[in-house]
Amino acid sequence: MTTHACHGLFVTGTDTGIGKTHVAAMIARALVAQGKRVGVYKPAASGCTRDADGNLTSDDAVQLWEAAGRPGDLEHVCPQRFAAPLAPHLAARAEGRELDFDQLRWGLDYWRPRSDVVVVEGAGGLFSPLSDDRLNMDLALALGFPLVIVAPNRLGVLHAVLATVNAAAYYNLKHVRHELKIAAVVLNQPTADDGPADPSRQSNAAVLRQALRPFKVGQFVELPYGAESFPAPIDWIAPARGERAS
Numbered sequence: 001m002t003t004h005a006c007h008g009l010f011v012t013g014t015d016t017g018i019g020k021t022h023v024a025a026m027i028a029r030a031l032v033a034q035g036k037r038v039g040v041y042k043p044a045a046s047g048c049t050r051d052a053d054g055n056l057t058s059d060d061a062v063q064l065w066e067a068a069g070r071p072g073d074l075e076h077v078c079p080q081r082f083a084a085p086l087a088p089h090l091a092a093r094a095e096g097r098e099l100d101f102d103q104l105r106w107g108l109d110y111w112r113p114r115s116d117v118v119v120v121e122g123a124g125g126l127f128s129p130l131s132d133d134r135l136n137m138d139l140a141l142a143l144g145f146p147l148v149i150v151a152p153n154r155l156g157v158l159h160a161v162l163a164t165v166n167a168a169a170y171y172n173l174k175h176v177r178h179e180l181k182i183a184a185v186v187l188n189q190p191t192a193d194d195g196p197a198d199p200s201r202q203s204n205a206a207v208l209r210q211a212l213r214p215f216k217v218g219q220f221v222e223l224p225y226g227a228e229s230f231p232a233p234i235d236w237i238a239p240a241r242g243e244r245a246s
């Protein structure tokens, strides 16, 4: 099989429903605006909607595909789609199917020759399972792309970010230590500021900037609620190439 030099980012989250797809789509749009050929890949999705013909649609895949300017074929954005809102391999079993772990990896091959950079959206967080014995982290490691860690600006995020960053820096797989590069931590504001008072929202960014200093994190990005683009231009290409951001 021909391997094309193709760069990419693996977008993961500290939790589900915290704006991972939203941020992945923002990155895709920013890269398209720079004239890059952007591939988008969601290796597996659960909680998909079933139409009258029985076809499953991943809303995440559609959102990513639109953000990237509808490259290639939507079918290849997310080849493995399941209905139940469970971890993908469990959602598969709930409908009498099996998730194909190898396909999670080679599904990317469709995008390699037609993309300068591929934005991959994982399913859940680094420790979210993809099979009985494999995690999202194993897929991120296999794909070899640096991480973009999306986290919600709310109470509890300090632990969630530091746990994820530590896990990435010191991942122990079968007694071998691996280090997953971290292109960025994105502190997202997923809800409007009209809910119950959460004073941590005012301090989380500053505390995280300080706490992340010992780690090799390319960028720390803070997003206001409802942001559709990044407040300042961000170099996503350098980290996708495995370089430190300028």
Ligand SMILES: [Mg+2]
Pocket (backbone or CB within 6 Å): 020, 021, 022, 060, 121
């Ligand atoms: Mg998503």
